[in-house]
Amino acid sequence: MKALVYHGPGKQSWEEKERPKIQEETDAIVKITKTTICGTDLHIMKGDVSTVVDGRTLGHEGIGTIEETGKAVKNFRKGEKVLISCITSCGTCDYCKRGMYSHCEYGGWVLGNLIDGTQAEYVRIPFADTSLYHAPAGANEDALVMLSDVFPTGFECGVLNGAVKPGDNVAIVGAGPIGLAALLTARFYSPASIIMIDVDDERLKKARSLGATRVVNSVKEDAEARVKEMTEGRGVDTAIEAVGIPRTFELCESIVAPGGHIANIGVFGEKVDLHMERLWAQNITITTRLVDTVTTPMLLKSLEAGNLHPEALVTHHYQLGEILKAYDTFSHAKETKALKVVLDG
Amino acid sequence: MKALVYHGPGKQSWEEKERPKIQEETDAIVKITKTTICGTDLHIMKGDVSTVVDGRTLGHEGIGTIEETGKAVKNFRKGEKVLISCITSCGTCDYCKRGMYSHCEYGGWVLGNLIDGTQAEYVRIPFADTSLYHAPAGANEDALVMLSDVFPTGFECGVLNGAVKPGDNVAIVGAGPIGLAALLTARFYSPASIIMIDVDDERLKKARSLGATRVVNSVKEDAEARVKEMTEGRGVDTAIEAVGIPRTFELCESIVAPGGHIANIGVFGEKVDLHMERLWAQNITITTRLVDTVTTPMLLKSLEAGNLHPEALVTHHYQLGEILKAYDTFSHAKETKALKVVLDG
Amino acid sequence: MKALVYHGPGKQSWEEKERPKIQEETDAIVKITKTTICGTDLHIMKGDVSTVVDGRTLGHEGIGTIEETGKAVKNFRKGEKVLISCITSCGTCDYCKRGMYSHCEYGGWVLGNLIDGTQAEYVRIPFADTSLYHAPAGANEDALVMLSDVFPTGFECGVLNGAVKPGDNVAIVGAGPIGLAALLTARFYSPASIIMIDVDDERLKKARSLGATRVVNSVKEDAEARVKEMTEGRGVDTAIEAVGIPRTFELCESIVAPGGHIANIGVFGEKVDLHMERLWAQNITITTRLVDTVTTPMLLKSLEAGNLHPEALVTHHYQLGEILKAYDTFSHAKETKALKVVLDG
């Protein structure tokens, strides 16, 4: 089969590779019908993720068809359409029992990291019963592939951890795919306002079209002052960080109201300044989270019910064999206006 | 009457002052029977709290007897014994309705700060109906005065915000009065272990006697390594910060387990380093809080039921007239081994 | 002034009565601009509510303008537009501090019950600071008067107590004003489906137009069978009872899924059969509640944000002086298709 293989920083190729086989009774082999590229894949390509070694097939998002299952797999059968979770969960360790699949002792984020991933014609999924989900009949497949990672991430790390409630004022810093997924899922809870903050007017325009009530371009305006103005001086009940750099985290610190939440989604490469000299008395809550994908069943139900339209984030399509071109498009998002790029298998 | 009056950094005197009068229909005048000194009072004396002006009577803790009430006060009558909350709550603003009395628009921490306080023979308490509590009949008065501030603070900011649960591993950094109050109230939830961390062996010995299951002297031992050892390498479910300096906050960051909580109680004068480069994926929750004293009714019930013995923190007694000596004892805690110093009116 | 006065079962008159005066420092006098009639008022007229005596002015819903305030009232001033809560809350008793205003030791449901109510030109509101709310500038006044009772009731007793979540299946039994208010506020949480059950096709049609995803006429169809069919045999996550008779409560018992909620809103005059022989092992939660109106601030924010349109329930308007005609219209809802009847002062 063909797969996108990592060969060290800056080097990847779409090459022939042996088709994965069942290794454990709990494995399934999935034939990929759609996959996509994550910001994390770009980090890997820069050499930022030391756990990814030469020869690794990349990718942790995808949908497909069951090709084969191990003997202990009981929820899936050959030919069924499935959604692949970016997080592999054994379902039996202490963390899995607590719903913290991200820290699964036998799984977690392994696809396209510690084991071969989904940017290939076939992929082996360990612990299939707890790491795959049935695709709802007739579901939009572009929508579906967004549920591997970007929507559970925006929802769990941003919206759930941020405790968004009806009537709240919410700010989301960063209008990339994850920030927009947080926006769409924040709307599940009918906040009074969702203020989107970014440096790119195009992305803010997109945010507007997806339901942001206010937008702030933090290059052109003083974001803190603007947010305070929009909230009668109080700040927001929830500030969602969807960038991952000190400056945006500190912006969240300055716009959160007393009693409010800072919900981090961003992947950080360095420490940040936490202004405890002011925040110690502000009754705030800060949360971090690697997505657990425990809410995937709920997101699937919302998709089926027509309450969620994740396909709105898909800006480009390529054939699986054109994946190098897709990486190029995705990595030049500023020019190409790419949000999510889908690869059809 | 006599009162302890602040006259600028380092200057205070026990002097004659006019007895407070009812100013609003919702006020009460309380004759002080016991008061105590808080670490914050020492900060004020250093000039660290800019809102405290020359001429202010200090003190925000105390118990006493109702001397007089405004016309709109309906829950208290002359002669009744009361506990004074360190937080004044109007009971009607948005924050009060949400149980965030600390940020009350008309109150909050005002006693001994924005208005005259409790280190005096008489004190005026605004919003008496929501800022005073009836003393349970026959309650130990030393215990009671500990419920003005130190116990609600340790409990709300440390234990409740830290989400301590049966079976958990808990660490408390700082074995001063507030840390020890957190220890005693953490025991309400029967955690599997409570590890107390401090630099003073005397205080750790006290912590042991109050139910700490393990103690670590962080000067003599590598606290992070010791805590990891005690928790099979995972770290603690809840780390309670009860000191207020960057070093102890960072210790909490390094000992909290994935999925765990850092509950801050400490009063900070400077920012701290938040190691997001590691914590972003650790699914942790960090909380800050100025005590709301919403749990005072529960603490009073626990006191009455014999489930709480706050008097264990009282190390010294003085007459109210000896308050300068009491400040001296309290401010030399290292030598005097003082925890809480009670002044009898 | 004029007021609607109760003179025993079946007897009421629109008559001259002395204008209410400030009695306590915490009172306010409100000039009524709009009021409405509640199902409870019809119960009173039947003589079902023994606490209502001859001479009582009826009504517990309304909006108006502050005419006068007692000295201790600090949040309201003459001339301000206000929403009157159906629940009077002292803000200082144990129940109020816990957010259970319905059981306020000095208040609760007193208007038009234990003291004169809102179906008059003027009304005295005790504990004004905690029992009135500022009307948002420019708010639709028909919408606003719906927030006195019907919307907090549908939301708190039905939706909040029923723990409605994104992706859930919800059934609401009873498509009267309260059931429809539950429907509109259930939508705050984006459930996958909201199944409305009633015996009246007109009301079901209205429910459809307000967002019900499915409707069942329980006279024409087997409601239990239909709901099971719509939920793959499982039943609903939340069943909201908005009628108040044994038959509808038992319907809720038979359609709730394992792990689900039955949230009661209905006012009951008799006991019901609880089928514990089946339910004991079904992991369900049943809740009851007299509305607390603690969510009024949130509902006002949602109104302002355009996320809630309570005016959709208003079917008829009359002048305040035509109130007897309004009662007639409201009490013949079957023929008049009345939902909420608004009286303009």
Place this chain on the structure above:
Amino acid sequence: MKALVYHGPGKQSWEEKERPKIQEETDAIVKITKTTICGTDLHIMKGDVSTVVDGRTLGHEGIGTIEETGKAVKNFRKGEKVLISCITSCGTCDYCKRGMYSHCEYGGWVLGNLIDGTQAEYVRIPFADTSLYHAPAGANEDALVMLSDVFPTGFECGVLNGAVKPGDNVAIVGAGPIGLAALLTARFYSPASIIMIDVDDERLKKARSLGATRVVNSVKEDAEARVKEMTEGRGVDTAIEAVGIPRTFELCESIVAPGGHIANIGVFGEKVDLHMERLWAQNITITTRLVDTVTTPMLLKSLEAGNLHPEALVTHHYQLGEILKAYDTFSHAKETKALKVVLDG
């Protein structure tokens, strides 16, 4: 091997039976070291549980040693000491993912019901990875076997569902093993009082010795009146039903305070009267639950930490071969004063 086999109502024998074998990759075979008898086993013997057929080995509680494991079992190895959960959980179905193991689509309560149970020398445990727990080194084995069913049941159905909190007043109706397990685990949360209600003075005496603060013999006293007296007329915050008959459930209805909880543990054979004509306005919560055993890891940690002493419920010991005598003792609890009878393998 030998096993206790059910042969229809009233008929059971300790007889030779084929030793269980691995049937699925996820099975384990456990050699029983201790088992015990549950009230449910007595119901089975009366013919009340129609799912139990002739030839079934009884028992759903026990501890033992791993004898053999299926290929897909990864958390257990031959020779390890284990606790058997009374609830078998596949870990992969919708209910298991939500922590509702009791309703597992492939498991639930199957041991000694739908498949052969633990009152035998060997037992086959399906889904071993999620249905067994490692025994803590050095744990008291009598204590351990109490964690198969009785303690998770008392804790989850009674204490957790009853939302017991520090400072609360709690009543437990029924001082049998389950009620006493609720008592011991209610103490995890330091309520102000735990009132135990039963008809047997011996059991009430036992309850006293295990920490009940007050006891009421409901044959000799008016239980409702006594509880009201003990709670200043309000009733209890949580009433735990641990009997399973209409009379005791109704007692719970009459002693619960406004805002309180009725947490049902009892197994009911008939419906009960729910007094909605009074309760509709009382803001109460009623819960039912078949134990999920999701709290077993926490109970094990509490056992290890010395915070729980379940062995206090063990009144009798027999050798496994004497199991018929043990049933006799257990079923004549009134005379033998039996609480839990342990069988040593």
